[in-house]
Amino acid sequence: AGRRAEFLNRVTFGHAQAPWYQIACPFDAKLEQKRQDMIKSATERAANLKDIKDIWIHWGDEIGCIAKADHYAGCSVCAGMFRDYVKGLGAQPATLGQKTWDTVKPFADWKPGMPDAGSWPCKTPEEAANLYYSMRFMNWNTARFYEPATAVLKEKDIWGSPLRGPTPTWDGHSLSFFEFYEVTPSTALTWETSNRDPRVWQWDGYLADITKTISGLNKVPVHVYVKPHRGAPTQRLLALMARGVKNFCWYNYGPPYAQGDEYTGPGREDLMFEVARAVRMAAAAEPIAYDGVSIPDKASVAFLYPQTSFYLRRGYKSTGHFQDAKWVWTALKHEQAPVDVISEAMVENDGLQGRNMLYVVGSHVTQKAAEKILAWVKQGGTLWTDIEGLSFNEFDQHTPVFAELTGQKDVSVELWGADPGYKATGLDPFQSLEKGKTYQPPEYAGIAPIAPFVLPSTAGADAPCAHVGRQILSAEGADVLAAFKDGKPALIRRKVGKGTVCMAGTFAGLAYSAKVRRQDYSMLTDFSAAQRKLVTFPLVDSTWRGAGLCPVIASIPTVETALVQGKDGVALFLANWTYRAEVTPAADPKDKPSVKSTAVPVENLRIDLPFAADIKKAESVSGNKIELTRDGQGVALRIPKLDRGDIILLRDVTRAQ
Numbered sequence: 001a002g003r004r005a006e007f008l009n010r011v012t013f014g015h016a017q018a019p020w021y022q023i024a025c026p027f028d029a030k031l032e033q034k035r036q037d038m039i040k041s042a043t044e045r046a047a048n049l050k051d052i053k054d055i056w057i058h059w060g061d062e063i064g065c066i067a068k069a070d071h072y073a074g075c076s077v078c079a080g081m082f083r084d085y086v087k088g089l090g091a092q093p094a095t096l097g098q099k100t101w102d103t104v105k106p107f108a109d110w111k112p113g114m115p116d117a118g119s120w121p122c123k124t125p126e127e128a129a130n131l132y133y134s135m136r137f138m139n140w141n142t143a144r145f146y147e148p149a150t151a152v153l154k155e156k157d158i159w160g161s162p163l164r165g166p167t168p169t170w171d172g173h174s175l176s177f178f179e180f181y182e183v184t185p186s187t188a189l190t191w192e193t194s195n196r197d198p199r200v201w202q203w204d205g206y207l208a209d210i211t212k213t214i215s216g217l218n219k220v221p222v223h224v225y226v227k228p229h230r231g232a233p234t235q236r237l238l239a240l241m242a243r244g245v246k247n248f249c250w251y252n253y254g255p256p257y258a259q260g261d262e263y264t265g266p267g268r269e270d271l272m273f274e275v276a277r278a279v280r281m282a283a284a285a286e287p288i289a290y291d292g293v294s295i296p297d298k299a300s301v302a303f304l305y306p307q308t309s310f311y312l313r314r315g316y317k318s319t320g321h322f323q324d325a326k327w328v329w330t331a332l333k334h335e336q337a338p339v340d341v342i343s344e345a346m347v348e349n350d351g352l353q354g355r356n357m358l359y360v361v362g363s364h365v366t367q368k369a370a371e372k373i374l375a376w377v378k379q380g381g382t383l384w385t386d387i388e389g390l391s392f393n394e395f396d397q398h399t400p401v402f403a404e405l406t407g408q409k410d411v412s413v414e415l416w417g418a419d420p421g422y423k424a425t426g427l428d429p430f431q432s433l434e435k436g437k438t439y440q441p442p443e444y445a446g447i448a449p450i451a452p453f454v455l456p457s458t459a460g461a462d463a464p465c466a467h468v469g470r471q472i473l474s475a476e477g478a479d480v481l482a483a484f485k486d487g488k489p490a491l492i493r494r495k496v497g498k499g500t501v502c503m504a505g506t507f508a509g510l511a512y513s514a515k516v517r518r519q520d521y522s523m524l525t526d527f528s529a530a531q532r533k534l535v536t537f538p539l540v541d542s543t544w545r546g547a548g549l550c551p552v553i554a555s556i557p558t559v560e561t562a563l564v565q566g567k568d569g570v571a572l573f574l575a576n577w578t579y580r581a582e583v584t585p586a587a588d589p590k591d592k593p594s595v596k597s598t599a600v601p602v603e604n605l606r607i608d609l610p611f612a613a614d615i616k617k618a619e620s621v622s623g624n625k626i627e628l629t630r631d632g633q634g635v636a637l638r639i640p641k642l643d644r645g646d647i648i649l650l651r652d653v654t655r656a657q
Contacts, residue, residue, distance in 0.1 A: 129394065189223070222247065228263040289566060321387075344365060359384050360384070360389055374496070377496045388411055389503060462531075467511040502538055527557060558578040559605060572618075576602055578601075611656055612655060625640055
């Protein structure tokens with residue numbers, strides 16, 4: 001639909017099985033032979049392709065670690081390699097609770113197979129250190145397999161990459177996206193969309209933020225398999241294009257009578273039409289967006305979910321920071337905030353320079369990263385975190401750095417519920433910790449603002465409330481902005497040097513998602529503005545919009561916006577993630593009801609454009625009616641009706657100072 005001639009002579013995709021299939025040890029000599037065989041096969045295939053400019057090969061489908069935890073416990077080869085790996089990171093035997101290197105081996109206090117992350121509460125700092133280094137070791141020995149192969153293939157103009165599942169949008173994975181590519185840079189990055197619940201489809205943008213950061217650091221292209229039959233192909237395409245992804249494949253693995261993982265079978269004509277419309281939108285925007293850059297090119301707001309927190313989750317299992325983080329990110333996107341998702345390694349290497357705000361969701365962060373965050377705050381940065389945030393280092397210790405950052409000398413958490421976690425299929429309600437009982441937060445979990453701090457006026461299910469649990473915060477030296485109904489602090493703000501630290505004593509992200517977890521959800525109304533402000537108030541209460549840090553603002557929170565600057569104008573991406581569900585009771589009360597989700601077009605949408613002092617022309621690539629206005633609030637667009645999404649091409653733009 002766009003650069004058809006170039007496409008036909010540019011891209012070919014190959015797929016291959018994970019090279020370590022049926023090989024238990026990551027250091028088995030057979031792996032090297034398999035790698036050489038695969039390099040030979042790939043180069044021979046490439047040589048037979050004439051006039052093809054770009055060739056991709058994907059090794060492995062939704063890869064995991066080469067070896068599982070039960071293998072490490074008894075493998076002397078892995079033990080030796082683990083010792084060398086840990087020595088290279090500067091650790092000593094005593095760090096892992098041993099007197100000599102001879103007795104150091106990977107963490108072994110787990111059940112056979114790969115356990116769920118967070119299911120091993122460590123009893124000592126040494127156990128925590130061993131677990132932390134063992135999880136990193138699994139990333140390293142898997143990632144290292146690819147580097148020699150991808151380097152050889154790149155010399156032959158072949159992009160080599162493992163295919164990664166969208167695990168950051170699920171309940172996590174032993175292989176970290178950031179660390180996998182930081183440890184062993186590949187020449188490309190490939191992942192697939194797969195989520196089935198409309199309420200979390202926007203999380204593909206979260207993973208795209210992660211891979212955008214990795215792509216920028218490693219200077220590698222990103223390729224995404226988009227599964228139209230899993231929903232929202234238009235929004236997913238727009239969200240990815242807005243983040244610089246140029247390589248897509250509409251996933252169509254069939255035929256339907258054999259596999260069914262496809263979108264072109266009988267009865268799916270509407271889906272095929274939607275894909276066609278989305279492709280034509282992309283094609284129309286290519287002259288501006290294809291080689292464009294994001295506005296802003298570096299977001300003032302950084303977002304960090306520390307991988308250390310994932311490795312050392314304190315026995316919460318699926319409940320806790322990993323899911324909380326994605327809902328905090330969602331609240332920021334609903335506030336229209338441009339956000340860069342970063343890693344601990346970036347923080348350790350001064351990646352906070354030039355940032356105004358940092359959101360950290362997670363109990364554990366490396367000591368070095370915590371020290372860098374503290375120094376950045378003292379220089380004037382604003383930090384937001386929530387329950388147990390920035391409380392422990394990689395050895396599960398609450399050191400003075402953490403106490404100075406958050407003002408919490410100890411960490412006391414009270415839990416009354418659990419988040420069952422999201423695992424690609426459905427978003428479930430919170431669960432009670434008491435077996436057989438329906439989840440209900442205690443009455444004292446309600447939250448009220450303390451003047452002069454103000455929250456939007458809400459009541460009932462929209463009223464601010466802690467869900468799943470809370471932290472008993474110390475307010476010493478801090479302003480209490482909101483309190484629980486029993487008087488304990490729920491939200492505090494304190495000065496640290498020239499900067500500010502804000503802390504919510506709740507799973508603020510999980511609480512933001514509480515209402516939308518019902519079966520008959522409506523995303524247009526189920527996200528409480530009061531709950532959102534507990535997350536976003538550092539933005540809203542600052543000169544956030546006036547300073548131009550937020551370049552585009554949609555009047556409806558569930559419409560995601562992004563700007564891409566090209567040579568001949570600016571492309572404004574609009575992805576409408578608004579859905580609702582209709583529930584039909586089953587004929588037999590014993591059966592589950594039928595739930596049907598549908599997209600909700602939004603009406604009378606206003607798009608404020610504070611990045612621009614003036615715009616002469618605005619054109620919808622999908623033919624939407626647009627009114628370009630200039631009033632006391634600046635330049636804006638009015639769109640009477642937006643369906644799943646659109647790209648607005650802005651011409652003759654004068655940027656605001």
